[in-house]
Amino acid sequence: MLNTIPELLRKKSVQAIFQTPTMQNVWPTWLNEIHHHLGANFAENDIINLGDNLGNIFRSTAIAGRDQGALSSGGTAWESLVCWYINLCCVGSRIVAIKTMSMVPKPIQDATTINYANFACNTESDITVIIFPNANDYNQDVNNLNIIDDHGNTIPTTVTGRINPHALNFLTERDFLNLEIGVIQCKTNWNDNAQIPMLWDMIYSAGGFSGRNITIGRNNFNIQHVRNFTYSFVTVPSNARANYNQNSVAVKRVTNLSGGNFWGQHTNVGVARSVKEIFNNNYSSGSRTNLRNDLRQALPDFKKNGDLEYFKLL
DNA sequence: ACGGGGATAGTGGCTAAGCA
């Protein structure tokens, strides 16, 4: 079960997260905090409930004062944590979160591109979530798949044990109409940055503005052609003294996003929901049974040096 | 006119991805 296309992509995505020096710096501290929240003999609910504490985990590496380096790395660190968490909760499903844009299959990169006249401003989508269709090619062990391209040639699913990007590009192109895609905008602070997700969501929702030569998509891949597309906002938030209520501008700016707004703490009704709610809200069709059940079956693999060791939970 | 609270705009060194 853990050798499917989505699982191989997940592994590649999570391994990439741990490549950055920033992540290697913060991880020992975060892991302590994560273990503290998970408890000794954790179950699937403990993993999902980490979402209520992502903000605390993030802040456990907060540096006194604020040098510019901390500011810069903060954004990367938060994106990494959210991407790690989503993949963690989605083990066993067809839902995969990817932080590195170059790892996103080409058709999806093309579809999310926004063209401002001739200028392709590649959306700085922090995290791209792909929900693969409920089809054989995404449910079976990759060794049992036989993927034939348009010329009748077999495309290998893996290259030296890792997923073959060409196979992924081919499949996402072939099954494009049945894909679901989620874009997640991550920001550590909420106040001023709320404008950004609001504006991108407007453009995606409008499908571009033809009169002004603003269009979405390249190579005939359009985000409005996939089965479902959501745009969401996930914040820490790092603004310690901020007092958010349902009338705050920052709140109003993101409450209407197609994918909703979330934060790394307990849900505050009318303000923001815990990031753990993002799965039911946006990605539920990607679960094989349901999120908890998929996760429960994978639990043993977290607790030994097994298939899921790459999450570095040990 | 005044005061207070909330929103806004600007700052600026570091990080990491991309490229040659």
Next chain:
DNA sequence: TGCTTAGCCACTATCCCCGT
């Protein structure tokens, strides 16, 4: 491998709005 550059965010002075 080294260089270039887009992108990162916490804090503060200032602006704006509204009630008194």
